[in-house]
Amino acid sequence: MMRYLGSRLLQSILLLWIVSLIGFFVLYLAPGGPLAQFALTPGMTQEQLARIAHQMGLDRPLPVQYWEWLSRLLIGDWGQSYRDSQPVLAIIGSHLFATLLLMGASTLLAMIIGTWIGVLGAIRRYSIFDYLATIGAMIGLSIPTFWFGLIAIYLFSVKLPWFPAGNMYTVGDASFLDYAHHLVLPCLVLTLVTVAIWSRYMRSAMLDVQGQDFIRTARAKGLPEHVVLRKHAMRNAILPMITVAGLQIPTILSGALVAETVFTWPGMGRLFLDSLNYRDYPVVMGVLMFSAVFVLLGNLLADVLYAVADPRIRLT
Amino acid sequence: MTQPILSVRGLNVRFRGRGGGEVHVVRDVDFELAAGQTLALVGESGSGKSVTSLALMRLLPGEPRCRIGGRVLLEGRDLLYLTEAGMRGVRGNEIAMIFQEPMTSLNPVHRVGEQIAESVRFHKGLGRRDALDRAVELLELVGIPDPLRRAQAFPHEMSGGMRQRVMIAIALACDPKVLIADEPTTALDVTIQAQVLELLRDLQARTGMAMLFITHNLGVVAEIADRVMVMYAGRIVEQAAVDPLFAKPLMPYTRGLLGAVPRLDIFAKEKPPLTSIPGAVPDPAHPPKGCAFNPRCTHRQGGLCDQRTPPLEAAQPGHDVRCLRWREAMEAA
Amino acid sequence: MSEATLPAQPIEDIAPAARFRAVRRFVRHRLAMVGVVMILVLVLGSFLGPHLYPFDDLRIDMRNRFQVPFMGPHWLGADPLGRDLMARLMTAGQVSLAVGFAAMILSTLVGTAIGAVAGFYGRALGGALMRFVDAMLCFPNIFLLLTLAAFIQPGVWTITAIIAFTSWMEVARVVEGQFKTLRERDFAIAAMMIGSSDARIIFAEILPNAVAPIVVAATLNVARAILLESYVSFLGYGIQPPLPSWGNMLNSAQQYLTSAPWLAIFPGLAITAAVTGFNFIGDGLRDALDPRLDA
């Protein structure tokens, strides 16, 4: 187990290094720079901008800048934002909660709803419900999240003023209910996609399991259907879902970025977009690296959980 | 014959395909099974044996995908008319079943002790602890060494033979009156096969249960069965006690099957050549006209066998056959 | 209940009959046919429609700005500059569909090439390539796409290229897997024995046998590419106005959501229809080409 984790971690570090290379060079070679935003400051001159760029070290060769960034990262220094000169980790930290809240709530919701749709679809295969669920899931996968968000805002925030159209809480009223009230629409939008994925996988995992001999064995024992379903079928069908959950992390992160943009949700996705707009390189790199770590850890965790849940698997 | 425990009359199973067409896979099957008796159900893959056994347990998909007709009487109660809850009380309790694939028939994520205990808990209302104790007893009964420790094992930690013993333990958990064994030895090594057969015979002797033994292996039939029922394309084509059937098979198909069995009988005066039956089982959606076996039959008589569907007739008391030309076979024998 | 208890089905053989059967299965797949019809309507509408429709997508007509759909000369209404929404949807459709197709072709080519090399040669080269694939998959795709979009001058071709660059990995994985198993199969080994060149084995022997999953992945990639284009354009990094794409139409419709919701509704429906169509087709193809993956 320890050896397995060790080798996985080594592999992850290699991957992170590749990620950092791609991210860094694409970003720094991209046209535009962090100083452009100051160009319209009254009294700003080209000479002044050049001097600032020099002081920030932006005029050095890229490999040098990369090496400096990397060597700092290795000792835990993620750098400082150009925009508000806060440590990058602190900035990510302050946006992390919002994203995790959104992702967590919607993933939980998607898992519950998706599992049931998937299971029902599998046990009533080819029923009207199954058919509608299948079509629904396909459409769910096809609707652009942001558009669904806009429509949701139009319906439930403009036409029927039931939910706020944006933000995470009302200033001055940061109660649990207030958060929940703000969470409804973005969560709904993000859930749409994940529920579709989740129910599709769950359905096929259930169908797979239902064809298995041990389900027949369980029925032959005379167990009630709900016991067969929960203890035997779902318990096994959940196993591949652990991996699916791990693999969904990048998708959910992407979805969160879009949902955060539409609903002005102060999370990592919007931080990323804002920072990209300002060419705040350290923050953009920070978010990219952080999400890559998140993805890799998620996958690793999924594998470990899988091994815990499935007695057949030993991590070696 | 003593009073039958299980009596099947006119069993018919029809599947409906997704396209709407109906496939008739089990046709007019009748048989009886008495306590302590072993009935072998023999046939090639696709002949309808497994469907028959699953139909008895009502483990086939429900309507409209599958329709079961006829009567299945367990000590006089018609299982086909029981409610689903009533049927659950029968399954695993009065009729138990073991399957061909011990490797996949056990749930991989639960410990074997738990899988055995589960059945007892449900049917006998035992507590968790008591049920587990019973599971250990059963493991011992089916000849698993160190049963206390083995009860804690997961299926993947056991060999195929062991797993089949576990399956048998599950089946026997509630002292069933009827045990349906669907090719229980097919997936096992030859040496293990013998052990498992031995075990089943032994257990039957101890408990007096009736056994419906499904197999395509006539060698195994000779070892374990009292009576044999040969199935082809969903129909019983020959039915008799073991000895007469082996001695004097009347249906060409049965003869074919016997020919396909390699014999190690060193006392046989002359070794008959090993033969096989050409062709394959017909597609049940498109059965051939006349006798279902006629396209593959070496005794086929054109204009007769491909025109008329033969009835099941009693050639001798206790020996039924479904062949238009059984009399000729009888004479030849 | 499992199909396994049903009477045995005839075994699938690898003869042309199977191909025919696949076509038949596809044609019988109801959703796939719905998808085909949807895509046909969208493609014909976008590419032929403008020749039949009386309005130009760029003509500004300030008198009819914000015309409500069905309430004036413009069928589906008009945008803030009084341009005909229907005409714009058609031009946008050309852009979005073309980007989708082109990105699919590009990503499939790249993915197949990399997957084939990695799967065929294995070892160090294959390992290195697949680690690169893994690394690319660590990026949430929108993050990667936006980063790349910052790198380029947004235009139809550059957007196509970066979408392809962020969506070839799945194809590569599928192809690598196929190649890994297929190269161990008799026919490939036989080809190696008689000394065929690697290129010949890859293209003539193995690739044709790996076509089914590639076709499925490619179809789903069209759907994905259309969706991705709409995402980047919506976020302002994609196709730039005045050239409309369904995504950037939504971008500019956002601020008129309360006063002119139709500006947002129609392009969104178009995207959904196109993506759904391709997903339906992909699903049907998967069922038709690989009956085992029945889910």
Added chain:
Amino acid sequence: MSIQTTNGLARRRLFQLGGAGLLAATLPRPVLAAGGKAMKGQIIAGLSQEPTFFNPLMPHIEVDEAVYWAIYSPLWGVDEKGDFIPQLATEIPTQENGGISADGLTWTVKLREGVKWHDGQPFSADDVKYTIDLLNNPDFRAAKRQGHELVTKVEVKSPTEIVWTMKEVYAPYAAILAWTFIVPKHVVEKAASANDSTLNTAPVGTGAFKWQERVAGDHITLAGNPDFFGDGPHVERLVIKYIPDLTVMYTQFQTGDIDHTGLQGITADHYEEASKLPDRVVQANLVATIENIGFNLGKPQFQDQAVREALYYAIDKQSLIDSIYYGLPKATESYLPQQSWAFNPDLPKQSYDPEKAKAILDAAGWKPGADGIREKNGVKLSFLNSTTAGNHLREQAQQLIQQNWGDIGVKMEIHNLPPAVMWGDYWMMSKFDSVIVGIGFMVGPDPDATDYFGGKQTPAKGGNGQNTTQYDNPEVNRLLAEAASTLDRAKRTQAYKTMQEHTRHDLPFLPLFQYTLIEGVKKGLNGFKASINVQSNLWNVRDWSWS
């Protein structure tokens, strides 16, 4: 002030009897703090961009200024009429009052006594000297040195008096100082490098509000400073809320979640609806930003003045303003906002006359080619127009202008860029064909625009400035220099007015309109004053109060 103080002191004694802290926390009554100010309630101001950087001397963006005006103080500020008002200084130095020597080179500034920094340290002339020196320190990443670099010697005469000498007379310097916030020496000095001081993230100033906290990506909370030297503040708290979406910001203004819609304000399409909202005061105020189309005079298409003139005639300016911008901005012919003292109201008005435009081009020899696009000597009247991507209204304007120009045989293609690219070399090094941008040309409240129009100020030609259109008119250069080097307001006014005539005639840029910012405040919130002389209308938030 005096009345309030006595009143406040009396009440404070009362509170002390009952345990001031407890009561202050629980009662919604005016809180009376040490300085004896009556502070009541809080103000929530919404901004559509996020203030992130709080060292006012370093590079920052416009929106950051909203926070600076609340936290820091300059020597003197500037009010909505353009008049200077003393802040840290006790009076504005002029030649009349002797603050500026007769030769205009020596400035003597007297400072207010008893002013304290938010951390309790006393403010003195050393801080002012430190600030000016820091701006001229080559290692310091100063946002701008313009004006400051002319200061040669700074001398602290006493804690409340400071004197400096300038290399040359530079009239806009008073205006520049009105935008130069004084920073605390003792705080910045502590940092290893002045570039990394704690001021960047946790500002310490002398202003009416103290730094409390920032929730990144969401809001900033400032607390009323009871020790503020001036009148005010009148509220306990100022919350600056970041709401990136203008529609959401408007909705929150509607629902009362925010008390003021600040920068970017309310979108034009909501103006009518907003002005009918009960209990809200909505104003459309002209700001200093001038929307204009800038030509890169380095490109062959734009070197002919006839082309620029024809293009101007071909723009349907009024329709553009009326339909895209809901008639709110004001058409202009100048680079200066009409509120400026140097604004020339007598410039010839543009008219929409495509026929005249065609005639001008025909006369100048620009004849339509085979594709309908005019050309002359192999130069086609075909060019790109750029702006920052994502500005929807401006993108619509671009498309309208595209059509206007198409009508006279000129092909304009839209080529918009993300801000980080647009304002980089593309803009600075004059790599564009034409742009459509909104620019505030003034230096603070001063009408000087040498940076934008001075012939030597073109970076692409090695100059130091932002004359990216590469405009170089000797007469304009002379006028700009003359106006900057005299302190005589009348002479300056005349020079700038003449100069505006030149730019109107030469058209290095086509002036379109002066922007309007629609801002709203809740009824009962007093003190809001729009001003073109500052970059944020929170400039006088110290005076805001609830009825």
